[in-house]
Amino acid sequence: MLAVSALALSVAPVVAAQQAEADKVYLEADVLIDNQQNQEMIAEGNVVARYGDRQLSADRVIYSLDTKKVRAIGNVRIQDPDGTVRFSDEIEVDDTLGSGVAAEFSAQLPDNALVAARTATRTENGSNMLERAIYTACDVCEENDYTPTWSLRARKAVQNAETGMISYQDTVFELKGVPIFYMPYFAHPDPTLERKSGFLFPKPGSSSKLGFVYEQPYYWAISPYQDVIVEPRIHTKVNPTLGLEYRKRFWSGSLTADLSLAYDYEFDSNGDRIQYDQNYNVIEEPENFTGPLIPSEESLRSHIFAEGGFIINEDWRWGFSAERVTDDLYLRRYDISGENEKRGLYDTEQKRLLSQIYAVRQTKSSYFDVATFSVQGLRPGDDDDEFGVVTPLAFAEQNLDFGKYGLVTFQGLTSILNRAEGDDTRRVTASAQWENSYVAPAGLIFEPQAKLRTDYYDYYLEGTGTTDTVEDRTTRNVGMVAATARWPLINRTSFANIYVEPIAMVAYSESSIENGTLPNEDSTFYEYTLDMAFEPDPFATSDLIETGTRLAAGVRSRADFNNNLSLNGVVARRWKSEDDDSFSRASNLSQTESDYLVGSGLSFGNVFSIESNFRLDEDFTLQRTELRSSLEYWRLQAGVTYFELSDDLSDSQIRNIGSEGIQIQGAFDVTKNIKLMYSQIRNIETQERRREAIGVEFYDDCGFIRLTWSESDISDRGVGDSGALKIAFGLRTLGNLAGDQFD
Known part of the structure; x- marks a missing residue:
């Protein structure tokens, strides 16, 4: 040879x-x-x-x-x-x-896609003309009896190299070899393309508010660095909506925007037009109301969620976010998600939308940010004029490390808050802090600290029926000294490593102006918790401060066993020389003795974990309970979060979270291709389901189909109980009919 x-x-x-x-x-x-x-x-x-x-x-x-x-x-x-x-x-x-002609042709495309044909003709430009073609993105085994999960069978197909599309004539879609539906024409992008303009999979669904829902997205690849999805949506009970999702990348950053438009009246959870009385209160049962009714008028309604972030140079960046709706209940009426996503530098609470523009400078030893923002409230009784506009909020910090002589930190804060109705406040804060750490021969760690701070206030407090209008300018000076002692103890045995750390903090502060005299804007919902249990100045730069002598003491511990079992715990309490009514009961700082703070945790590798936080008063009565657990064993994945607040912690009602609630999430793999899913968020106090969902998913290497039913018992100004059926369907290389996550 x-x-x-x-x-x-x-x-x-x-x-x-x-x-x-x-x-x-x-x-x-x-x-x-x-x-x-x-x-x-x-x-x-x-x-x-x-x-x-x-x-x-x-x-x-x-x-x-x-x-x-x-x-x-x-x-x-x-x-x-x-x-x-x-x-x-x-x-x-x-x-x-x-170019050429092939018999019994097949081609392995990117992303594991496979196309096969009885005969194929390849042209000079790289296009393939296929006869009796089959397309799938499933893993194809060599077993004679193997049938892919899904496939497209067509009399003719063209893989067009110029347009980047694969088009089919007389096409049948098959699931496990069973014909499901016929399409005279069908086309999709070649898997070799990163993206291609065209229609995406439709998104059908059903809702008690909206009726049957059909959404037909269209994807437009405007350029290599920007695209938009146009999403017209039709409802059988109410008028249609139009959604837009826009994305653009720049050399220095990116921009995204999600918005929708609807020309419709306000409707309730059954899709019926909202009716008002003469005082514009919602009448939830108009058939039982005897007075004159005012129907909701049709008007243009919309929402926008947008954000952008850009790099100026190595140290500087800037960005913005925009969150606005025309109606408080617009998002809920049309089942629009994205309200609770964090956008920009600052975040806000649930049912509050935040729009901001900001700039940040950060180096190894310094930090600076400046932002202006406004809030839109979505809760009953919210008045946007009372929220005001921050113009601006600026914070700066400079660290000077002197080695064994300690660390010096300079901070500055400026906040200007103007309201159309209500108080206006302007504050400038400057502070200097020194801290150091010393280790004694026995391992005792001693951390001294000293701080000086000056606040300048210029404020206007609008009077009420019992108070006069106040307009003033004043300066507050604060001084603090503190020391923290920690003694970490470690015992290594043949079966576990045990860590125990007693810790104590003592601090003393004086202020030229007492709490309650100056306006309080940023410390309304503060709570002393385990996260800052041993901090001398847990408020940092804020309107409320702690004065006098205070002491915090406790112990932290941990045990790591050889069998992957870990236990941890912490106990802490705080004492101070005098009461302060400026702090609420919920803050845990109003009395000379704080409640006991107890935390514990247990984990067994990646299989099981549970964490707990408790707050107990002097009689050891539970004031706050928080439990979080997760389990991943065999075919089961589950997570539970539970909380309970005592009646004394009334701030919880202001925060609109209730006094007792639970959140459950779980999934069970019935087989390697079938999964059952369940989730519920429940207000135990009122026995209301904020949301409950159950779903089943069929999936494999090349696609999935998911059915989800969700319900909510929460009623808000005429929008009450509601249920929705959603279908999610995805085929690899062809796209998703809906999101790929169970919500």
Whole structure:
């Protein structure tokens, strides 16, 4: 047997040696036969032919010097520069190994997609014309009885290299080989494309408010760096809506915007028009109301959620966010998500929308940010004029590390808050703090601290029926000294590592102005918790401060066992020299003795974990309970979060969270391809389900289908109980009919 390696054959006649290197086909084979009589070069046995970045392999290759055609026979395989691999029993191509005709053709495309056909014709521009074609993105096994989860069968198909689309004629969609529906024409982007304009999968659903819902998104790839999704949505009970999702990338950052429009009246949870009385109070049962009714008027309603972030240079960046709705209940009426996502530098509470513009500078030893923002309230009774506009809020910090002599931190804060109705406040704060850490020979850690702070206030407090209007300017000076002692103890045994750390903090502060004299804007909902149990100044830069002598003491511990079991716990309490009515009961700082703070945790590897936080008063009565647990064992994944607040912690009602609630999430894999899912958020105090959802999902390597039913018992100004059925459906390389997460 004659071995031939890296033999070069010219695409033109062999004698044309002046042809460029790129115009040559290179053959490697076990045997090479030069058939001069038929003007053929025949290669047999492990044949490999190369033209540029394209490569062909086969059992036998015949190259015609006259027609410049390459005929490959047996186990033919062609790999294109883009990674596409084509297979055939027999193929005839031109001298570039590109265009030609193949029998029993198949091609392995990116993302594991596979297209096969009885015959295929490849044109010079790289397009494939397929007869009796099959397309799927499922893993195809060599077993004779294997059927892919889904496939498209078509009489004809065209893989268009110029448009980047694969189009089909007389197409049947099959699930596990069973025909489901027929389409005279269907097209989708080639998997080799990163993106392509066109219609996305529709999003059907059903809702007690909206009726049957049909959404047909259209994706527009405007440029390589920007795109938009247009989402018209039709409802059988109410007027349609139009949604837009826009994204754009710049060299220095990105911009996203999500908005919707609807021309409709306000409707309740049944899709019926809201009716008002003469004082514009919602009448939830108009059929039982005897007075005159005022129907909600049709008008243009909308929402926008947008954000952008940009890098100015190595240290500076800036950004913005915009969150606005025309109606408090617009998002809930149309089941629009995204309200609670964090956008921009600052975040806000539930049912509050925040719009802001900000700039940030950060280096290794300094930090600065400045922002202006406004809030829109969505809760009953919210008045946006009372929230005001912050113009601006600025914070700066500079750290100076003096090594063994300690760390000095300078801070500055400016906040300007103006309201259309209510109080206006302006504050400038400057502070300097020194802290250090010393380790005694026995391992005792001593951390002294000293701080000086000055606040300048310029404020206008609007009077009420019992108080006068106050307008004043004043300065407050605060001084503090503090020290913290920690003694970490470690015991390493044959079965566990045990850590115990007693800790105590003592501090003393004086202020030139007592709490209650100055306006309180940023400390309304503060609570002393385990996160800052041993902090001398847990409020940092705020309107309320602690004065006098205070002491905090407790112990932290942890045990890590060799069997992956871990236990941890912490206990802390705070004492101070005098009461302060400026702090609410919920803050845990109003009395000379705080409640006991207790935290504990248990985990067993990645299988199970539980964490708890408790707040107990002096009689050891529970004031706050927080429990979080997770389980991942066998086919089960579950998580539970529970909280309970005592009646004394009345701030919880202001925060609109209730006094007792639970959140449950779980999933169970019935088989390797079937999953059951459940979630519920429940207000135990009122026995209301904020949201409950149950779903089933069928999935494998190339697609999924999910059915979800969700309900809510929460009633808000006529929008009460509601239920919705959602269908999520995704096929790899073809796209998703809806989101790929169970909510």
